[in-house]
Amino acid sequence: MHSIFSGEWERKRRRRRISVFSSLAILIFIVLLFSMNSGITPLGPLEVLKTLFGFGDSNQNLVLFQFRLPRIVIALLVGAALAVSGCVLQGISRNSLADPGILGITTGAGLFVVLYISFFSSIDAASPYLLPVFALFGGLLAAALIYILAYDRQLGLVPMRMILTGIAVAAGLNALMTVLMLRLQPEQFDFVAIWLAGRIYGSTWPYVYSFLPWFIILSIFIYYRWRALDTLTFGEQMAKGLGLRVEKERLLLTFASVALAASAVSVSGGIGFVGLIAPHIARRLIGPNHALVLPASALLGGLLLLFADTLGRTIIQPSEIHAGIVVAVIGAPYFLYLLARSNV
Amino acid sequence: MIETDQLHIGYDQQTIVNDLNIEIPSGKITALVGANGSGKSTILKALSRLMKPSKGIVYLNGSSIHSQKTKELAKQMAILPQNPEAPQGLTVTELVTYGRAPHQRGFGSLKAHDKEMIGWAIEITGMREFANRPIDHLSGGQRQRAWIAMALAQETETLFLDEPTTFLDMAHQMEVLNILEKLNVQEHRTIVMVVHDLNHASRYAHHIVAIKHGNVVKTGTPHEVMEAGIIEKVFGIKSDIIKDPRSGMPLCLPYNLCEEQAASPIFGS
Numbered sequence: 001m002h003s004i005f006s007g008e009w010e011r012k013r014r015r016r017r018i019s020v021f022s023s024l025a026i027l028i029f030i031v032l033l034f035s036m037n038s039g040i041t042p043l044g045p046l047e048v049l050k051t052l053f054g055f056g057d058s059n060q061n062l063v064l065f066q067f068r069l070p071r072i073v074i075a076l077l078v079g080a081a082l083a084v085s086g087c088v089l090q091g092i093s094r095n096s097l098a099d100p101g102i103l104g105i106t107t108g109a110g111l112f113v114v115l116y117i118s119f120f121s122s123i124d125a126a127s128p129y130l131l132p133v134f135a136l137f138g139g140l141l142a143a144a145l146i147y148i149l150a151y152d153r154q155l156g157l158v159p160m161r162m163i164l165t166g167i168a169v170a171a172g173l174n175a176l177m178t179v180l181m182l183r184l185q186p187e188q189f190d191f192v193a194i195w196l197a198g199r200i201y202g203s204t205w206p207y208v209y210s211f212l213p214w215f216i217i218l219s220i221f222i223y224y225r226w227r228a229l230d231t232l233t234f235g236e237q238m239a240k241g242l243g244l245r246v247e248k249e250r251l252l253l254t255f256a257s258v259a260l261a262a263s264a265v266s267v268s269g270g271i272g273f274v275g276l277i278a279p280h281i282a283r284r285l286i287g288p289n290h291a292l293v294l295p296a297s298a299l300l301g302g303l304l305l306l307f308a309d310t311l312g313r314t315i316i317q318p319s320e321i322h323a324g325i326v327v328a329v330i331g332a333p334y335f336l337y338l339l340a341r342s343n344v
Numbered sequence: 345m346i347e348t349d350q351l352h353i354g355y356d357q358q359t360i361v362n363d364l365n366i367e368i369p370s371g372k373i374t375a376l377v378g379a380n381g382s383g384k385s386t387i388l389k390a391l392s393r394l395m396k397p398s399k400g401i402v403y404l405n406g407s408s409i410h411s412q413k414t415k416e417l418a419k420q421m422a423i424l425p426q427n428p429e430a431p432q433g434l435t436v437t438e439l440v441t442y443g444r445a446p447h448q449r450g451f452g453s454l455k456a457h458d459k460e461m462i463g464w465a466i467e468i469t470g471m472r473e474f475a476n477r478p479i480d481h482l483s484g485g486q487r488q489r490a491w492i493a494m495a496l497a498q499e500t501e502t503l504f505l506d507e508p509t510t511f512l513d514m515a516h517q518m519e520v521l522n523i524l525e526k527l528n529v530q531e532h533r534t535i536v537m538v539v540h541d542l543n544h545a546s547r548y549a550h551h552i553v554a555i556k557h558g559n560v561v562k563t564g565t566p567h568e569v570m571e572a573g574i575i576e577k578v579f580g581i582k583s584d585i586i587k588d589p590r591s592g593m594p595l596c597l598p599y600n601l602c603e604e605q606a607a608s609p610i611f612g613s
Contacts, residue, residue, distance in 0.1 A: 005437075005459055009476040153356070231445055237394050237425040242498070243418025243446035288431035289438065 017292060020285045024299040028076075031303060035072050035310040036064060040318055071203035074267055075309045075323065076302035077215050078200070079274050081264035082106075083301025086275020087282070087294055088222055088257035091229040092250050095159035096280060097338060100139075100261035101272025102163065104170030108142025109135035109262035110270045111173050111180070114192050118184055128202065128210040132263035139262030143254060145169050195269045198324010200309055202267030214263040219298070222256050225249065226290040233288065271324040273331025274301050280338065304330075345370045346391060346502070346536070351400035353383075353390050353558075360386050361558035364400070368551070370501075373528050373535045375549035377542055377569075379579050383558035384538050385426070385506055391536065392423045392504040404502075418446035421502040422495035426510070430479045436490045437475045440465050443497025465496040469523055485516025492523060503527070505537040509544065517541075521548050542579075546570050546593045554578045570594035576602055 036048045041063045043051070051060045082100060089098040100106050116134040150165035152158060174196075181192045194201055202211070228249045231239040239246050265271060282296035308326035315321065346368035353361040360383045368374050368391070376384040389395040391402055393409050402409045409417060422443070430439055443465065444458045454462075466475055469489040479487055488508060495503055508524070509517040525548055527533045539545045545552050546566040554561045554569050556578050562569050575583050575596055583598040 005454075007476075227445060227448065231442060233431045234442070235425070235429060237389075237423070238428050240394055240414060241392065241418065241421075241423035241425070241495075242442060243415035245414055283433075287433050287438075 017286060020296065021299070024296065024303065028299065028303050028306070031307050031310060032072065035306060036068055038310065038314045039063070039068060066205075067203070070205045070208050071200060071309070072306060073208050074200055074202050074211070075306040077208070077211060078264045078268040078271065079278070079301040079303070079305025080298035081211075081215055081219075081260045081301070082271060082274040082305070083278035083282075083297040084219060084222060084294060085257040085261035085264070086301075087279035087290075087297040088229065088253050088260075089275070090279055091290065092232055092253050092257075093159060093162060094233060094235070095162065097159070097163050097276070097335070098166075099273065099276035100257070100265075101270070101275060102170065102335070103146060103166030104142045104168075104173055105139045105166075105258055105261050106265045106270050106272065107170045107173040107177070108138040108140075108145075109265050110138065110195050111177050112138030112141075113266050114177060114180060114188075114195065117191060118180070118188055128206045128267065131202075131207075131210060131266040132214050135262040135266030136259050139258040140255075142169055142173060143258045194322070197322040198269035198271045198327065199322035200268045207267040211263055211267045214259070218256050218260040218263075222253065222260070223294055225253060226294055229253065229290040229294075230288070269322060269324050271305065271327055273327050273335065274304055276338070277331055277334050278304055280334075345403075345405060346534075347403045348391070349401045349403065351387075351390060351402065352398045353386055353395060354398050359398075359558070361390070361397075364558070364560065366553055366560055366563065368534065368536055370405075370534050371528070371532045372550040373524065373537070373548055374551040374553065375545035376536070376538045376553050376555060377540075377545050377578070378555035382555045382578075384555045386558070387555065388504055388506055388536065388538050392421055393417060394423060394425070415446050418498065418500075420500050421504060422498040422500040423504045424491055424495045424506065424508060426506040428491055432480055433478050435476050435478055436466065436471050436482075436493070437462065439479055439490055440471075440493045440497045443494040443499075446498060461497050461499055465493040468496065468526070469493040470519075483516070485512050485519055488512060488516070488520055489523065492520065496527070500533075502534040502536065505535070507538050507540060510540060517544070524548065542570070542575070542596045546595065547588070547591055566593055570596060 033045060033048065037043045037045050041059075043060060043063060047056065047060060048064065050056055051064045056064065086099045089100065089103065090096055112134045113131060116131065146162060146165050146169055149169070150158070150162045152161070177192060177196065181189055184192065191201075228244055231242050231244050232246070232250065236246050261275065278301035279293065279297040282293050282300055286292045286296050305323060305327065308330070309323035312321040312323050312326045348364050348366050351361060351364040352359060353364075364387065376388060378384040386395065390397050393402070393414065396410075404417075404420060440462050441454065444454065444461065447458065466472055469492055471486070471489055471493055474482060474486055474490070479490060482490065492508070505524070508520050512520065521544060524535050524537070528535055549566065551563070552566055552569040553563045554574060561578050562574050570585055572583055572585055575581060575585070580602045581598045582600045582602060583596045585594050585596055587593075588595045
């Protein structure tokens with residue numbers, strides 16, 4: 001009877017999983033090394049390793065530990081958070097086009113971040129530890145707007161209607177942000193422009209510390225619910241039949257994914273498409289099981305954003321292209337490709 | 345045994361089922377029959393707690409299902425909705441594994457008993473050779489059997505199926521019904537299904553509930569329900585009832601629409 005679980009096929013599948021995860025880890029490691037030794041101050045691979053193990057001079061220490069590492073960590077964490085958030089949103093809405101950026105959740109978060117910062121003279125005067133909290137309210141506001149506007153009493157949340165409403169909400173919130181910009185001091189104005197372009201601005205350790213607890217708690221909370229996510233992909237009735245409290249689980253998962261995306265973009269700029277692309281590639285590589293898709297999405301998201309940020313800050317040195325723009329250059333065509341394939 | 349007490353079911357303001365009192369006997373196959381839009385699927389959903397009745401109570405073995413935890417109910421009743429959809433690339437074994445969901449918690453992995461039930465469900469539905477195939481590569485009949493295997497892995501006494509044979513060709517219809525019959529005979533499962541084909545209901549069910557406009561017209565054995573007068577009332581057709589030379593069960597041979605039905609077709613009623 002148990003042979004179904006121990007055959008040649010099962011071994012093949014296990015090998016595939018191991019190869020997917022180890023290739024992702026290796027890729028991240030390579031980009032990580034490259035990211036650490038590229039920048040305005042040249043730092044060779046050997047010098048990077050030497051500095052990492054505590055043998056660098058003070059200048060090398062400063063560059064690596066105070067400038068590059070926090071930014072690298074933020075890029076990895078934000079990318080992973082956006083990917084997991086997108087993965088959850090796609091799962092609960094059974095819609096492969098759902099993404100915190102496209103749905104306007106990150107814009108809502110950004111709007112509240114800007115409001116928060118506009119109370120202070122500049123971003124540096126504002127405490128980074130309150131940023132995720134404000135962002136959360138903004139993200140929830142956007143999610144609530146989408147829900148109210150797109151919900152149909154008879155049909156529930158129709159995927160296409162949800163996406164279109166989300167795009168409209170995002171556009172509206174963006175417009176609000178632009179209006180707000182005009183009333184700001186020059187320094188704050190610069191900040192909003194940077195936010196909109198998706199620059200990873202939280203590139204010091206306090207931002208890492210401010211976001212890390214959110215990332216850890218929400219990721220564990222979501223991962224604990226992988227089975228609920230799996231059952232939800234069978235549709236509401238089937239999920240209920242399998243004993244899932246559909247409304248409750250859906251609400252909890254929506255809240256967690258909104259909180260994750262919102263807190264992520266509160267330390268980076270408004271970065272889109274990561275939550276769309278990463279889960280999609282993860283599903284292709286590893287199948288539909290969320291116990292594997294969630295971690296694979298997280299790794300892919302981190303890899304994608306770190307790659308985009310590294311590319312953006314090295315390609316036209318000493319100037320830089322913001323990570324959000326690099327991601328959009330890759331992500332927008334991918335979104336159109338998915339849209340074309342989803343026959344609507 | 346499943347009983348209902350004055351069940352009212354409706355969407356928004358529209359009432360679909362009014363004052364329904366039915367009994368589903370344990371260990372038997374019960375077929376819900378009726379025309380399109382008669383409310384038979386709605387009744388199945390209410391019995392299996394997929395839909396909340398606006399009034400009235402559904403009892404499972406004497407206790408109300410509305411006050412029980414949905415996860416506990418999932419260990420007592422499994423439901424196969426109409427046209428279920430699986431995510432792309434999911435294999436039969438993976439699909440059937442989800443049938444164990446109500447028996448699992450949190451991060452937990454499969455225990456020996458879970459694996460045993462999954463293996464058994466795949467075996468009894470004849471899906472062993474397809475166990476590692478993706479669902480989307482299977483034929484309609486194989487796919488339906490895979491879903492039935494998933495429901496079986498849930499290890500429940502009662503099984504609800506909403507039109508399990510629709511969209512299947514004759515051989516595959518029979519295959520599915522034979523599996524259900526086997527489950528009933530060998531495992532004494534209570535099976536409640538919505539069926540379109542009256543003659544299938546007659547051949548496979550012990551108990552038939554004939555429904556029109558959300559009301560029960562007649563319940564009983566196939567011999568009691570399969571009468572020309574009742575068929576005319578429920579489906580709006582004139583028919584001859586003959587005896588199946590093999591099984592001895594009644595067979596319905598429709599020959600015409602009733603006069604008022606001929607004038608105003610029942611579609612969408």
